[in-house]
Amino acid sequence: MATTPRALTYRGIPVWRHALIIRWVVQIVSALVAVTLVVWFFANIVGAIQERDIPAGFGFLSREYQTPIGEHFIPYESSDTFLYALLVAAINTVVVAILGVILATMLGVLIGVARLSGSWILSRLMLVYIEFFRNVPLLVQLLFWFFIVLTLPPVREGYVFFDRIYVNNAGISMPGPVGSSLASASAWLALAAVSVGLGVLVHRVLTWREDRTGRASYPLAAGITVAVACGAAAWLIVGSVVGEAPLVISSPEPYGRFGRIGGGFTIRAGLLILLIGLVIYTSAFVAEIVRAGIQSVGRGQTEASRALGLSGIDTLRHVTFPQALRVIIPPMISQYLNLTKNSSLGGAVGYTDLTNVAITMTQTAPAVSIFLLIMLAYLAMSLTWSLIGNLYNRHIRIVGG
Amino acid sequence: MVAGQGTTPTPAPVLPPRSEVGAVGWARANLFSSWYNSLLTVIASAAVVLGLWFGLNWVVLDAEWGVIETIGGRFIIGGYNTDQACPGNDCFWRPQAALLMTTALLGMLWVVAGGVVGRIAMAVAAAAALCAFLPYSMERMGLDVRLLLLANLPALGVGWALARYTPVGKPRWVLVTGVSVFLLTVVLLRGIPGVWGLQPVPTLYWGGLTLNLLLAVAGIALSLPLGIALALGRRSDLPIVKLLCVAFIEIFRGVPLITLLFASQHLVPLAFPEAFPRNSLFSAGVVITLFSAAYMAENIRGGLQSLHPGQAEAARALGLAGWQTTLLISLPQAIRNVIPTIVGQFISLFKDTSLVYIIGMVDMVEIGRTFILGNPEYRISTKEVFIFIALVFWAFTYGMSYASRRLEQRLGVGTR
Incomplete structure (x- = not known):
C-alpha cells in the first residue's frame, strides 16, 4: 500500500497563525475601534447639542465679540467679530512666542557657555540657576513675578526715571520711535529694508570673493557700511521730500485726571511678566541643551584648533559651536515648541493669549467650535516650528554624511 | 645583593612645583587659569557674596514667614478637613x-x-x-x-x-x-x-500637595506603559496602526495642556453618556496621563532608534519570537538609554499638575494664590508664599532627578 505523499496532506499554516492574516486582523480591529470611538464621541456630542439646545456651529464667528481684549498688537474694538478677535489673540501668542524664543535663546546660550567656564565658581553659580529654575513649575514662577509687579505703585504714584521712563504696576513706558506720518514712516521703513538687503548682498559677494581668492575683503564691515549709508541716505531723501523726519522719538507723558500715560513705547505688565517668566524658565533648559551640545564635540577638535593658534573665543565660534549646533538644534526646536505652548499660561498673569481669550469666549459662544479652532491654531504653530527645525537641520547636516 | 653597588643611585622623584598641587594648584587651574577666567571668578564671587548677604538678610530678618504658619496644613491637604468637606x-x-x-x-x-x-x-x-x-x-x-x-x-x-x-x-x-x-x-x-x-x-475638596502627588503618581504609573505602547505602534510596520499612533501623539503634543484640560471640562460632559463619571479629578488625571504619554512615546521612540539593528536581528536569529525580541531585548535597552529623558518627563508631569487650577481644582499653588487674593493683609508676604511653594516642588523634582542619576550609574549607562 503506497503511503500518501506528505505534500498532499500539508494544509498550509493555520489561519490564526498566518502572519499576513494576523497583520490585517490587527489593523482592521484597531481601525474599527478608533473609528467607533470617534463616531461615538461625535454622535454623543451632536446628540447632547440637539437635546440640550446648546448653540453650535461656526456661525458665531461673524458676530460681534463685544468684549475688550487687554493686549492687542493690531487695532481692535469691542465691535469687531469673533473671528477677528481670535486673530488678535493668536497674534498675541505669536508675538510672545517669538520674543520669548529670541530672548531665551540668548540668555540660555550665555548661561550654557558660562556653565562650562574655566571659572569653577561661575560654573557652580550657573548650575544652581539651571537646577532651580527648571525644577520649579512655570506657574509658580509666573505667579511670583505677577505678585512682585502688583506690589509696584499704581500709575499715578509710579516711579519715574530720568523724567522719561515710567515704571508702575501697569507696565513700563519709555521713549520710543513713532512714525511722524504713515506715508513717510512706511516709505522709509521700506527703503531701510532694501538697504539691509543690499548690505547682506555685499556681505555675501565679499565673503564669496574672500573664500575664492584668499584676499582679505572685510565682508562684515563693508556690508554694515553699505546698509547704514543707504539707510541714512533714504532717511535724508524721505525727510526732505516730506518735510519732516520719518520717525520721531516720542516720550511717554502722563495725561488726564487719572495720570494715565500716553505716547512713547509701553510694555504692559501682562506681557512683561509672561516674558520674564517664560524666558527665565526656558533659558534653564536651553542652557542644558547648549552645554550637552558643546560637550558632545570631541576634545580633539578643541585641542587641534588651539594648536592651530585660534584663541579660546575663536575656537568656540568657528570650531566647537558649528559642530555642536547639529546636536543642539533638534532639542532646541522642541523647547521653542514648549515655550509657545507654555505661553498659554498668560491668562494667569493677565495676558490675553489665545487660550485665555478662547476660555473667555466660551461664555458667549459654542465651546466645541472654539476648541476645535484653537487646537488647529496651536497645531499650525507646532508644525511651523517643526518645519523650521527640519529645514535648518537639512541646511547644517554633514555634507556627504 | 648589596644595594647601591655599581649602580647609580635612583634620583629622588621630581615633585611638581608647589604652585601646581594642593589648594593653590586647584585654584590656579579652576579659578585663575587665564585673565578672563580670573575676571569671571571675581565677578561671580562678588555676585555670590552679595546674593548671600542680601538673601540671608531677607530670609532671617525681613521675611514674614508667619504666612506659611497661617496657611499651614492647607498646603498639604487643601480644603479636605474643612467644615464643608467634612x-x-x-x-x-x-x-x-x-x-x-x-x-x-x-x-x-x-x-x-x-x-x-x-x-x-x-x-x-x-x-x-x-x-x-x-x-x-x-x-x-x-x-x-x-x-x-x-x-x-x-x-x-x-x-x-x-x-x-x-x-x-x-x-x-x-x-x-x-x-x-x-x-x-x-x-x-x-x-x-x-x-x-x-x-x-467630594473630590472637589481634595487639594494641596496631596492632589499634586496623587495626580503625579497616577499619571506616571499609567503614562509609561501607554507611552511604550504608542512608541511601538509608531514604529510598527502596520500602516493603519502607525497612522493612528502618529495622529494621537502629534495632536496631544501640539496643544497646550491647559487648553486640553479646559476642553475636557467642556467636552467630557458632552462626549460621554450621562452615566459616565463627571468628575474634575478623574478627567484631569486622564488628560494629564494622555498628554504625558504622547511625550513619553517620543522619548521611548528615541531610545528604540538608538539601538543597533543587530540587537533585534541577533535575537530573531536565536529563535526569539517578535514579541519576545521587543519585550526582552529591545525595550529594556531602549529604556535604559533614555532614563534621563523619561525622568525629565516625570518631572514635567509633576510640575504640570499645578495647571489643574484651570478646571477649579485647588492644588498647592492655587492654595497659595487664593490665600493671597482672599487676604489682602498678607499681600506683603506674597514672596514668602511662592518661595515656599517653589522649594517644596523643587525638593520633589530634584529628588527625582537625583534618583535618576543614581539609577543610571547603577545600570552602567554609557560604560557598557
Missing part, C-alpha cells in the same frame, strides 16, 4: 493613614531596590516625623495629629521588616502592594457612604 473636622486621619501606608510601601521598596530608595524612604519618614514637632499650639495641632505623624517611623520599619522577613518582599508582591496602596488611598480619601468614620468627601 462636618466635624475629623477627617484629618485619612490623608495621614494614606501617608503611613506610603511610608510602609517605601520601606518595602528600600529592601527591594536598595541604595538611593532607602535614603529617600528615610528622608520621607524623617520629614513626616519632624512635622510632629512643629511649634503649633495644641489646639491647632492636636496630640492625635502629632502621634499619627510620628507613627511614620515605625511604619517605615514595619514595611522594611515585612519585605525583609516575609515572602511579600518579592518585587512582584511589592508591585501589587503599591497598586493596592494607591487604590486604598483613593478609597480612603473618597470615603464609603454609610460607614462610620468614612463619610464621603
Whole structure:
C-alpha cells in the first residue's frame, strides 16, 4: 500500500497563525475601534447639542465679540467679530512666542557657555540657576513675578526715571520711535529694508570673493557700511521730500485726571511678566541643551584648533559651536515648541493669549467650535516650528554624511 | 645583593612645583587659569557674596514667614478637613493613614531596590516625623495629629521588616502592594457612604500637595506603559496602526495642556453618556496621563532608534519570537538609554499638575494664590508664599532627578 505523499496532506499554516492574516486582523480591529470611538464621541456630542439646545456651529464667528481684549498688537474694538478677535489673540501668542524664543535663546546660550567656564565658581553659580529654575513649575514662577509687579505703585504714584521712563504696576513706558506720518514712516521703513538687503548682498559677494581668492575683503564691515549709508541716505531723501523726519522719538507723558500715560513705547505688565517668566524658565533648559551640545564635540577638535593658534573665543565660534549646533538644534526646536505652548499660561498673569481669550469666549459662544479652532491654531504653530527645525537641520547636516 | 653597588643611585622623584598641587594648584587651574577666567571668578564671587548677604538678610530678618504658619496644613491637604468637606473636622486621619501606608510601601521598596530608595524612604519618614514637632499650639495641632505623624517611623520599619522577613518582599508582591496602596488611598480619601468614620468627601475638596502627588503618581504609573505602547505602534510596520499612533501623539503634543484640560471640562460632559463619571479629578488625571504619554512615546521612540539593528536581528536569529525580541531585548535597552529623558518627563508631569487650577481644582499653588487674593493683609508676604511653594516642588523634582542619576550609574549607562 503506497503511503500518501506528505505534500498532499500539508494544509498550509493555520489561519490564526498566518502572519499576513494576523497583520490585517490587527489593523482592521484597531481601525474599527478608533473609528467607533470617534463616531461615538461625535454622535454623543451632536446628540447632547440637539437635546440640550446648546448653540453650535461656526456661525458665531461673524458676530460681534463685544468684549475688550487687554493686549492687542493690531487695532481692535469691542465691535469687531469673533473671528477677528481670535486673530488678535493668536497674534498675541505669536508675538510672545517669538520674543520669548529670541530672548531665551540668548540668555540660555550665555548661561550654557558660562556653565562650562574655566571659572569653577561661575560654573557652580550657573548650575544652581539651571537646577532651580527648571525644577520649579512655570506657574509658580509666573505667579511670583505677577505678585512682585502688583506690589509696584499704581500709575499715578509710579516711579519715574530720568523724567522719561515710567515704571508702575501697569507696565513700563519709555521713549520710543513713532512714525511722524504713515506715508513717510512706511516709505522709509521700506527703503531701510532694501538697504539691509543690499548690505547682506555685499556681505555675501565679499565673503564669496574672500573664500575664492584668499584676499582679505572685510565682508562684515563693508556690508554694515553699505546698509547704514543707504539707510541714512533714504532717511535724508524721505525727510526732505516730506518735510519732516520719518520717525520721531516720542516720550511717554502722563495725561488726564487719572495720570494715565500716553505716547512713547509701553510694555504692559501682562506681557512683561509672561516674558520674564517664560524666558527665565526656558533659558534653564536651553542652557542644558547648549552645554550637552558643546560637550558632545570631541576634545580633539578643541585641542587641534588651539594648536592651530585660534584663541579660546575663536575656537568656540568657528570650531566647537558649528559642530555642536547639529546636536543642539533638534532639542532646541522642541523647547521653542514648549515655550509657545507654555505661553498659554498668560491668562494667569493677565495676558490675553489665545487660550485665555478662547476660555473667555466660551461664555458667549459654542465651546466645541472654539476648541476645535484653537487646537488647529496651536497645531499650525507646532508644525511651523517643526518645519523650521527640519529645514535648518537639512541646511547644517554633514555634507556627504 | 648589596644595594647601591655599581649602580647609580635612583634620583629622588621630581615633585611638581608647589604652585601646581594642593589648594593653590586647584585654584590656579579652576579659578585663575587665564585673565578672563580670573575676571569671571571675581565677578561671580562678588555676585555670590552679595546674593548671600542680601538673601540671608531677607530670609532671617525681613521675611514674614508667619504666612506659611497661617496657611499651614492647607498646603498639604487643601480644603479636605474643612467644615464643608467634612462636618466635624475629623477627617484629618485619612490623608495621614494614606501617608503611613506610603511610608510602609517605601520601606518595602528600600529592601527591594536598595541604595538611593532607602535614603529617600528615610528622608520621607524623617520629614513626616519632624512635622510632629512643629511649634503649633495644641489646639491647632492636636496630640492625635502629632502621634499619627510620628507613627511614620515605625511604619517605615514595619514595611522594611515585612519585605525583609516575609515572602511579600518579592518585587512582584511589592508591585501589587503599591497598586493596592494607591487604590486604598483613593478609597480612603473618597470615603464609603454609610460607614462610620468614612463619610464621603467630594473630590472637589481634595487639594494641596496631596492632589499634586496623587495626580503625579497616577499619571506616571499609567503614562509609561501607554507611552511604550504608542512608541511601538509608531514604529510598527502596520500602516493603519502607525497612522493612528502618529495622529494621537502629534495632536496631544501640539496643544497646550491647559487648553486640553479646559476642553475636557467642556467636552467630557458632552462626549460621554450621562452615566459616565463627571468628575474634575478623574478627567484631569486622564488628560494629564494622555498628554504625558504622547511625550513619553517620543522619548521611548528615541531610545528604540538608538539601538543597533543587530540587537533585534541577533535575537530573531536565536529563535526569539517578535514579541519576545521587543519585550526582552529591545525595550529594556531602549529604556535604559533614555532614563534621563523619561525622568525629565516625570518631572514635567509633576510640575504640570499645578495647571489643574484651570478646571477649579485647588492644588498647592492655587492654595497659595487664593490665600493671597482672599487676604489682602498678607499681600506683603506674597514672596514668602511662592518661595515656599517653589522649594517644596523643587525638593520633589530634584529628588527625582537625583534618583535618576543614581539609577543610571547603577545600570552602567554609557560604560557598557
